Amino acid sequence: MDGLAHQFIAGIATGGIYASVALALVMIYQATHHVNFAQGEMATFSTFIALTLIQAGLPYWVAFVLTVVVSFALGVAIERVLMRPVQHAPVLTHVGVFIGLLLIVGNLTGWVFGYTTKVFPSPFESEGLLFGGLVSGHELGSTVVTLAVLLLVYLFFRHTTLGLAMRAAAYNPASSRLVGIRVGWMLALGWGLAAAVGAVAGMMVAPVVFLDPTMMLGILLYAFAGALLGGIDNPMGAVVGGFAVGVLENLAGAYVVGTELKLTVALAIIIGVLVVRPSGLFGRVVLSRV
Amino acid sequence: MSATEEVPAVPVLVQAPPRSAMATWQRGALVLLGLAAALAPIFVLESFQLFQLTMAVIMALAVLGLNIVTGYNGQISLGHGAFYAVGAYATAILMSHGDWSFWATLPVSAAVCAGLGYAVGFPALRLGGLYLALTTFSLAVAVPQILKHRAIEDWTGGVQGLFLVKPDPPSWLPLDADQWMYLVALGVSAVLFLLSWNLIRSRVGRALMAIRDNPTAAEAMGMDTATLKTRAFAVSAMVTGIAGSLGAVVIEFVAPDSFGFGVSISLFVGMVVGGVASIAGSIFGGLFVLFVPNIAEEISKAAPGVIYGAILILFLFLLPDGFAGLLRRLAARWRDRAAR
Numbered sequence: 001m002d003g004l005a006h007q008f009i010a011g012i013a014t015g016g017i018y019a020s021v022a023l024a025l026v027m028i029y030q031a032t033h034h035v036n037f038a039q040g041e042m043a044t045f046s047t048f049i050a051l052t053l054i055q056a057g058l059p060y061w062v063a064f065v066l067t068v069v070v071s072f073a074l075g076v077a078i079e080r081v082l083m084r085p086v087q088h089a090p091v092l093t094h095v096g097v098f099i100g101l102l103l104i105v106g107n108l109t110g111w112v113f114g115y116t117t118k119v120f121p122s123p124f125e126s127e128g129l130l131f132g133g134l135v136s137g138h139e140l141g142s143t144v145v146t147l148a149v150l151l152l153v154y155l156f157f158r159h160t161t162l163g164l165a166m167r168a169a170a171y172n173p174a175s176s177r178l179v180g181i182r183v184g185w186m187l188a189l190g191w192g193l194a195a196a197v198g199a200v201a202g203m204m205v206a207p208v209v210f211l212d213p214t215m216m217l218g219i220l221l222y223a224f225a226g227a228l229l230g231g232i233d234n235p236m237g238a239v240v241g242g243f244a245v246g247v248l249e250n251l252a253g254a255y256v257v258g259t260e261l262k263l264t265v266a267l268a269i270i271i272g273v274l275v276v277r278p279s280g281l282f283g284r285v286v287l288s289r290v
Numbered sequence: 291m292s293a294t295e296e297v298p299a300v301p302v303l304v305q306a307p308p309r310s311a312m313a314t315w316q317r318g319a320l321v322l323l324g325l326a327a328a329l330a331p332i333f334v335l336e337s338f339q340l341f342q343l344t345m346a347v348i349m350a351l352a353v354l355g356l357n358i359v360t361g362y363n364g365q366i367s368l369g370h371g372a373f374y375a376v377g378a379y380a381t382a383i384l385m386s387h388g389d390w391s392f393w394a395t396l397p398v399s400a401a402v403c404a405g406l407g408y409a410v411g412f413p414a415l416r417l418g419g420l421y422l423a424l425t426t427f428s429l430a431v432a433v434p435q436i437l438k439h440r441a442i443e444d445w446t447g448g449v450q451g452l453f454l455v456k457p458d459p460p461s462w463l464p465l466d467a468d469q470w471m472y473l474v475a476l477g478v479s480a481v482l483f484l485l486s487w488n489l490i491r492s493r494v495g496r497a498l499m500a501i502r503d504n505p506t507a508a509e510a511m512g513m514d515t516a517t518l519k520t521r522a523f524a525v526s527a528m529v530t531g532i533a534g535s536l537g538a539v540v541i542e543f544v545a546p547d548s549f550g551f552g553v554s555i556s557l558f559v560g561m562v563v564g565g566v567a568s569i570a571g572s573i574f575g576g577l578f579v580l581f582v583p584n585i586a587e588e589i590s591k592a593a594p595g596v597i598y599g600a601i602l603i604l605f606l607f608l609l610p611d612g613f614a615g616l617l618r619r620l621a622a623r624w625r626d627r628a629a630r
Contacts, residue, residue: 035420037427085607091419095366096562096606099555103599111593221428232421261439267432270425274413 007254008247013139014208015246016146020201021216021223022242023150024194026235031170031190034083034094035224038101039198040216042078045105046071046199047206047215048113051120060123064203068196075195079188087187110213120206142204149200150239153193157235166190218263222249225269231280241280245269328476332469341540342580344472348536350576351479353560354486354569355530360558361567362490363522364502365414369426371553372433373403373527375544377534379437382452382544383445392457392539396478399535400528407527411520430554437546451545454538475536482529487569489525498522499567530557559598563605565614574613 021039028036036042046067053063082101086093124141157163168176169186177183202216209215222245230241245266252265273280331343356370380399384390410429414422437446446452459470489495500508501515509515538544560579565571582601586594609616 035424037424082603089606089610092360092364092366092562092566093606093610095368095420095423096558097603099368099558100599100603100606103555103595103602107593107595107599111596217431221431224424224428228421261435263428263435264432267428270428271413274416274425278416 003254004251007250010139011247011250012243013143013246014205014250015226015243016143017201017205017219017242018222018226018246019239019242020146020149020197020204021219022226022230022238023153023235024197024201025223025227026232026238027153027197028190028194029227029232030235031166031193032079032083032187033170034098036101036191036194037095037098037220038105039194039223040220041102041105041109042071042074042195043198043202043219044211044213044216045109046074046195047120047202047211048109050199050203051118051206051211052113054121060121064123067199067203071199072192072196076188076192078195079191083187083191084184106213113213115213117210117212120203120211122207138207142208145200145204149197153197154235162189218266221263221266221270222246225266225273227280228270228273229280231282234280234282237280237282240282332465332472337466337468340468340472344468344475344540345537346576346580347472347475347479348533348540348576349556349560349579350573351475351482351536352530352533352557353564353575353579354483354572355526355528355533356557356561357526357567357569357572357575358486358489358498358529359522359526361561361571362495362502363498363519363526365411365519365523366419366423367426367523367526368423368551368554368558369410369429370527370530370557371430371549371551371555372426373407373530374534374537374553374557375433375437375549376406377403377531378538378544378549379446379452379534380531381535381538382454385454385539386452387445392474392535396532396535400532403531403534404524404528407531408520408524410527411523414523415516415519427551427554430551434546434550437549446546449546451543451548453543456539456542471540475540478532478536482532483569483572486529490569494518559602561612562602563612565612566610568612568614570617571612571614578613 021043024039025035028034028039049070050063050067053066054060058066078101082097083094086097122138122141124137157167165176165181166186166189168179169181169183170190173183176186201219205219206215223242226242226245227238228241229244230237230239232238248269249262249265253262331340335343352370352374355373356367359365360367377399380402381392381395384395384398385392410426413425417425436442438449440448456467456471457474459465459467463470465473490498497508497513497518500511501513501518505515556579557575560575561572562575563578564573564575583594583598586597586601589597605612611618
């Protein structure tokens with residue numbers, strides 16, 4: 001029974017990571033109607049930056065903040081340079097640019113930082129287990145950080161003028177432009193925010209799965225599964241979906257299919273949601289008139 | 291009365307450019323020339339170069355499969371490597387466990403891949419654009435794991451994979467196995483290219499493109515979009531799967547890790563660079579997929595992937611209709627100048 005409880009809690013901890021990447025996906029979707037395939041690779045790149053800063057002697061939390069800022073800037077820059085010229089192009093072009101970005105960022109990471117698997121430090125004391133052996137310090141800490149990020153993002157979108165402007169720009173670009181919102185910059189901000197949230201997720205997951213250039217590939221798919229499960233247009237749904245996928249994945253990995261089929265679980269969830277309930281658990285059902 | 295007088299005169303019919311005014315003997319000569327160019331490598335190239343060219347032909351066929359569903363029908367698939375893998379494994383399993391001849395495995399592999407394509411095409415109906423891309427992408431990522439799984443290890447050979455042997459050339463042909471495989475790949479591909487060409491230029495092909503360009507209008511005109519889309523997926527998966535079968539016998543080996551999502555991405559890049567929605571573009575795509583990684587490696591030993599990605603983005607920005615589109619425009623300009 002203890003094993004089950006621990007699997008459950010470990011699932012919530014990894015679920016938190018999926019939830020934050022899922023949130024980044026949903027956010028970028030709401031702000032730009034893009035699903036960025038390179039999100040995972042960008043997060044890995046950011047995590048390597050963090051490692052470099054830590055190895056250069058900076059304290060963990062200074063490196064953490066610096067990494068988030070740099071990632072934000074990189075996200076904005078990528079939107080400005082790569083996405084803006086093709087914003088009116090067909091979806092196929094967008095997919096192509098994402099794939100190109102994935103190849104470039106993914107290979108650049110390996111090229112610059114090396115392909116060896118590295119240990120990434122955790123800021124939370126991980127000696128021994130807390131609460132009667134149920135949860136490790138890092139699991140607890142990373143869940144708290146994830147929840148804090150989710151809360152911050154929620155507050156930003158609900159209670160600040162800029163957040164309102166970003167939502168407006170995504171919802172109705174033409175009217176937003178008429179009331180003076182700089183829609184183009186809102187898109188860039190959306191990319192920056194998503195990159196920053198991705199970076200946090202990368203730094204939280206790296207101590208668990210170890211850091212190497214392909215670290216985030218599976219995580220991106222789980223996050224996508226979580227986003228779909230919760231409803232791709234609902235940020236809270238994405239968070240709940242992310243946690244649910246984390247628990248499901250851990251339980252299925254431990255008791256049903258074994259670790260080697262974990263990625264297939266993501267595929268099964270994606271296809272299952274799409275066939276049974278395409279709008280997800282909390283998504284708006286979109287009726288289209290034909 | 292005056293109103294009728296204002297009706298403009300019947301416009302002079304614009305004459306179609308004399309494009310197809312090629313004499314029969316000229317066409318015949320072109321076909322012969324093309325055939326000679328396709329067969330020449332058998333006698334000219336070294337064994338390894340011929341192997342590479344064979345793989346390029348096979349890649350072209352796989353890109354053609356992707357082009358049918360993504361280029362012509364607008365359903366973005368990033369998972370065609372999965373169908374390629376399934377085709378390869380179908381042939382490998384039948385040949386090494388069942389001692390089937392290569393030719394007998396082709397229809398089975400085609401049927402299995404078409405069935406799988408149909409199955410993937412069904413949930414794909416629920417998804418537009420990016421989601422379909424991401425779902426098929428997850429299929430591509432999951433495939434090596436599924437192939438490695440213990441439950442089917444007896445059939446797939448697990449991580450070690452399966453070895454198989456190239457079919458021998460018929461004894462009346464003075465060719466070795468490599469040369470024969472090139473001919474086989476070329477022949478199978480030529481037939482499938484011809485069939486695809488006819489499919490795209492038929493009523494069904496026009497319907498596929500209509501669904502891509504304006505689904506609402508297509509449905510209003512009475513096209514059964516759901517049926518057409520799932521069948522397009524099935525045909526597309528079948529073509530790519532047959533390419534996988536050919537690839538398996540040419541390499542004489544299949545293993546899970548050679549069918550990672552890199553294959554799917556290569557096919558996608560090949561399609562974009564060769565020319566989206568272009569049959570001829572698929573041929574350029576196949577050549578690109580096979581030869582450019584080598585060239586990229588020569589430019590920079592450290593990061594061929596970076597160059598590969600950069601080429602993809604450059605093509606999307608500068609030549610969105612790919613290499614085939616570039617040739618088409620150059621030819622049009624040349625024809626204009628010749629007509630003047």
